[in-house]
Amino acid sequence: MDDKMCNISKSFESDGADGSTDQEKEVSNAIFAVDDEHELKPINSEETRCWVNDCTGGYYEDDLDEDINITNFFHRVDSNQIIYQSKKRKLKLVGKYVMGDLLGEGSYGKVKEMLDSETLCRRAVKILKQKKLRRIPNGEQNVQREIKLLRKLKHKNVINLVDELYDHEKQKMYLIMEFCVGSLQGMLDSTPSKKFPLHQAHGYFLQLIDGLEYLHSMRVIHKDIKPGNLLLTLEGDLKISDLGVAETIDLFAKDDTCFIGQGSPAFQPPEIANGLEYFPGFKVDIWSSGVTLYNLTTGRYPFEGDNIYRLFENIGKGDFTIPDEIQDPLRSLLLGMLRKDPHTRFTVQQVRQHPWFTRKPPQVEVRVPMPPLRGDEWHSMTVLPYLYDHYYDDPNEDVDAAEYITEHELNEAEKKQQAPEQSNGSTHSNQSSKRGGRWKKPISCINIRNLPGCKQS
Amino acid sequence: MPLFGKSQKGPAEVVKALKEAVNSLEKGDKKAEKAQEDVSKNLVLIKNMLYGTSDAEPQTDIIVAQLAQELYNSNLLLLLIQNLNRIDFEGKKDVAQVFNNILRRQIGTRSPTVEYICTKPEILFTLMTGYEHQEIALNCGTMLRECAKYEALAKIMLYSEDFYNFFRYVEVSSFDIASDAFSTFKELLTRHKILCADFLEMNYDKVFNHYQRLLNSENYVTRRQSLKLLGELLLDRHNFTVMTRYISNPENLKLMMNMLKESSRNIQFEAFHVFKVFVANPNKPKPILDILLRNQEKLVEFLMRFHTDRAEDEQFNDEKAYLIRQIKELKPIPGH
Numbered sequence: 017m018d019d020k021m022c023n024i025s026k027s028f029e030s031d032g033a034d035g036s037t038d039q040e041k042e043v044s045n046a047i048f049a050v051d052d053e054h055e056l057k058p059i060n061s062e063e064t065r066c067w068v069n070d071c072t073g074g075y076y077e078d079d080l081d082e083d084i085n086i087t088n089f090f091h092r093v094d095s096n097q098i099i100y101q102s103k104k105r106k107l108k109l110v111g112k113y114v115m116g117d118l119l120g121e122g123s124y125g126k127v128k129e130m131l132d133s134e135t136l137c138r139r140a141v142k143i144l145k146q147k148k149l150r151r152i153p154n155g156e157q158n159v160q161r162e163i164k165l166l167r168k169l170k171h172k173n174v175i176n177l178v179d180e181l182y183d184h185e186k187q188k189m190y191l192i193m194e195f196c197v198g199s200l201q202g203m204l205d206s207t208p209s210k211k212f213p214l215h216q217a218h219g220y221f222l223q224l225i226d227g228l229e230y231l232h233s234m235r236v237i238h239k240d241i242k243p244g245n246l247l248l249t250l251e252g253d254l255k256i257s258d259l260g261v262a263e264t265i266d267l268f269a270k271d272d273t274c275f276i277g278q279g280s281p282a283f284q285p286p287e288i289a290n291g292l293e294y295f296p297g298f299k300v301d302i303w304s305s306g307v308t309l310y311n312l313t314t315g316r317y318p319f320e321g322d323n324i325y326r327l328f329e330n331i332g333k334g335d336f337t338i339p340d341e342i343q344d345p346l347r348s349l350l351l352g353m354l355r356k357d358p359h360t361r362f363t364v365q366q367v368r369q370h371p372w373f374t375r376k377p378p379q380v381e382v383r384v385p386m387p388p389l390r391g392d393e394w395h396s397m398t399v400l401p402y403l404y405d406h407y408y409d410d411p412n413e414d415v416d417a418a419e420y421i422t423e424h425e426l427n428e429a430e431k432k433q434q435a436p437e438q439s440n441g442s443t444h445s446n447q448s449s450k451r452g453g454r455w456k457k458p459i460s461c462i463n464i465r466n467l468p469g470c471k472q473s
Numbered sequence: 474m475p476l477f478g479k480s481q482k483g484p485a486e487v488v489k490a491l492k493e494a495v496n497s498l499e500k501g502d503k504k505a506e507k508a509q510e511d512v513s514k515n516l517v518l519i520k521n522m523l524y525g526t527s528d529a530e531p532q533t534d535i536i537v538a539q540l541a542q543e544l545y546n547s548n549l550l551l552l553l554i555q556n557l558n559r560i561d562f563e564g565k566k567d568v569a570q571v572f573n574n575i576l577r578r579q580i581g582t583r584s585p586t587v588e589y590i591c592t593k594p595e596i597l598f599t600l601m602t603g604y605e606h607q608e609i610a611l612n613c614g615t616m617l618r619e620c621a622k623y624e625a626l627a628k629i630m631l632y633s634e635d636f637y638n639f640f641r642y643v644e645v646s647s648f649d650i651a652s653d654a655f656s657t658f659k660e661l662l663t664r665h666k667i668l669c670a671d672f673l674e675m676n677y678d679k680v681f682n683h684y685q686r687l688l689n690s691e692n693y694v695t696r697r698q699s700l701k702l703l704g705e706l707l708l709d710r711h712n713f714t715v716m717t718r719y720i721s722n723p724e725n726l727k728l729m730m731n732m733l734k735e736s737s738r739n740i741q742f743e744a745f746h747v748f749k750v751f752v753a754n755p756n757k758p759k760p761i762l763d764i765l766l767r768n769q770e771k772l773v774e775f776l777m778r779f780h781t782d783r784a785e786d787e788q789f790n791d792e793k794a795y796l797i798r799q800i801k802e803l804k805p806i807p808g809h
Binding site: 229268364371374 | 579666708753754
């Protein structure tokens with residue numbers, strides 16, 4: 017059961033616009049070709065059972081094409097014969113922003129870290145290529161609509177669009193956003209139980225409802241609330257993101273009637289699953305927040321199905337069970353948010369006044385941490401090595417640049433680097449000293465970053 | 474430290490001692506100086522029970538529960554707030570800290586202090602009048618905003634006659650107090666969406682009569698802040714009914730049109746965001762339509778030249794273009 021759920025969520029991730037795990041997948045594809053096969057096997061073998069694979073199969077194959085070639089390529093070459101050459105990191109500026117490393121990749125383009133060279137604020141940038149956008153139906157329109165929407169929204173729990181830049185020559189668009197470390201989905205995926213302790217889920221849920229209430233007060237229906245679209249900042253603030261399919265209702269509309277539903281299937285309410293012509297929009301978000309809460313607290317989904325038709329059939333019936341371990345205040349909140357009839361389904365106000373909402377559960381279990389990015393559990397700033405290389409001439413750096421490294425050496429170096437990290441413990445002073453060490457010995461960062469470049473050779 | 478011998482006192486004794494000290498401070502007798510000292514000392518003791526110190530943890534839940542119970546029974550919270558102006562500078566801050574901590578206390582889903590204050594609304598009213606006394610205004614402000622986070626308490630404040638004093642407080646000459654009062658005022662009107670919408674609907678005439686005065690204030694900051702808040706209130710979906718009512722009144726339209734011509738560009742810009750709602754309304758009542766028609770040409774001409782330097786603000790330009798088109802196409806409704 018768990019395996020299956022995990023597949024569904026994984027497929028969503030690759031389905032969505034910015035799954036941060038995509039990037040990790042890409043890296044692992046390149047380095048550990050064999051590992052990757054293991055990872056893919058369960059997905060392939062369940063293809064018949066898991067509907068998402070059915071419908072996104074084309075997309076998958078398309079995307080894997082080049083990766084498969086690489087896999088074959090690596091199969092033939094002995095690991096210690098692969099040679100990497102560490103490339104010198106070149107400082108890249110876009111406007112006043114210094115480019116950092118890749119954070120994630122979606123169908124629309126890459127997401128990288130950036131540093132505002134004037135305010136020294138950490139930022140994330142979504143890089144959109146017009147060429148890619150044109151291939152997606154309504155791609156350009158949707159992006160323009162999302163930008164317009166984001167510009168007028170300003171709330172602690174809604175992702176903030178800080179700046180926009182255009183490079184007409186390269187046909188690229190840079191959307192500069194608040195820096196986030198990852199999504200709730202990424203955190204869930206990193207735990208064996210795929211769920212959060214109650215007090216942690218409670219904290220996120222409160223912030224989700226705050227952000228949602230704001231969106232609704234601005235007449236915005238998000239329509240795609242799910243753990244993958246809830247990002248976290250370094251401070252642990254939740255940000256509702258990805259307003260790609262959001263709809264704004266007219267200022268003078270009498271009610272919130274909507275006609276189009278286009279979020280992620282497993283989070284859609286019965287009225288959309290049943291193909292109703294129109295339905296109240298705000299209740300769509302209540303439903304998907306309910307499914308999200310169900311998912312965060314149980315590690316499962318209230319509705320499942322072998323394929324999208326079965327799934328919608330099950331959602332359409334509206335019957336679901338809640339695991340026994342979920343006790344009453346939470347249970348009744350879930351039942352209220354997942355009522356089949358949108359008119360009797362809870363309102364934001366009812367959710368707010370619900371006993372589970374107003375009571376903070378005691379902290380008994382250990383919080384699930386944000387999974388490390390490329391082995392760095394502190395998510396340290398990836399812009400710094402570039403700046404360091406640009407401004408300081410490190411004699412070691414030149415030697416490294418001229419040197420060729422085999423994969424064996426690379427692994428050794430990585431092991432060496434990880435060993436002291438583990439023994440370091442987690443105090444702050446250690447953390448900074450670790451960072452310090454990292455700049456002087458950039459080898460560990462380069463090698464991993466260099467792998468995508470290695471593809472071309 | 475020898476002083477710590479006294480800190481062994483339980484909550485009951487500390488509360489009793491503090492109450493006596495505040496009482497004698499109130500009387501202002503000869504022992505006033507001694508009383509002042511006792512008040513400060515006991516306040517620190519209570520604060521340390523709740524927050525702990527650099528070398529001591531906060532007290533256990535049981536002690537804190539006892540403390541809270543003593544505070545309720547002795548009516549000390551009200552007494553402290555009533556005599557806040559007599560307490561020294563640090564003491565005032567300690568009162569605010571103790572008050573806010575006790576307020577946030579939770580037992581399960583219950584907030585006992587919130588329930589307690591509901592039965593003793595004088596506490597809220599005394600805090601609100603705090604804005605009239607310069608030396609305690611900001612301390613009362615922090616406590617009020619903490620109270621405003623709880624819907625039950627916000628409701629008491631909104632629906633009280635004293636709420637209308639805020640229209641005066643936000644205009645006082647001292648800038649820090651006026652700003653503090655405005656943020657409390659805004660919190661009360663925006664925090665609990667449904668409560669606020671109901672309140673504005675039920676008390677529409679009274680609130681907007683008062684609000685009109687803010688928009689006409691002599692004080693630039695008041696005018697600008699209140700205009701901005703008005704825009705936020707009207708455009709909030711929860712206040713749909715209020716908005717519909719507001720944009721049906723020709724007096725409001727006239728006011729906004731005058732504000733579009735204000736000397737301050739910031740006020741012009743904020744006024745634009747309210748003015749656009751009148752024009753965009755698909756069901757304009759006759760009086761509104763008449764005003765717009767009477768000024769049709771002038772408005773189009775005015776808007777064409779309105780803030781033309783905001784070229785980079787795409788949304789503003791879209792909206793302006795939309796308004797110009799709308800006004801150009803206005804036609805009188807025959808037989809209406």
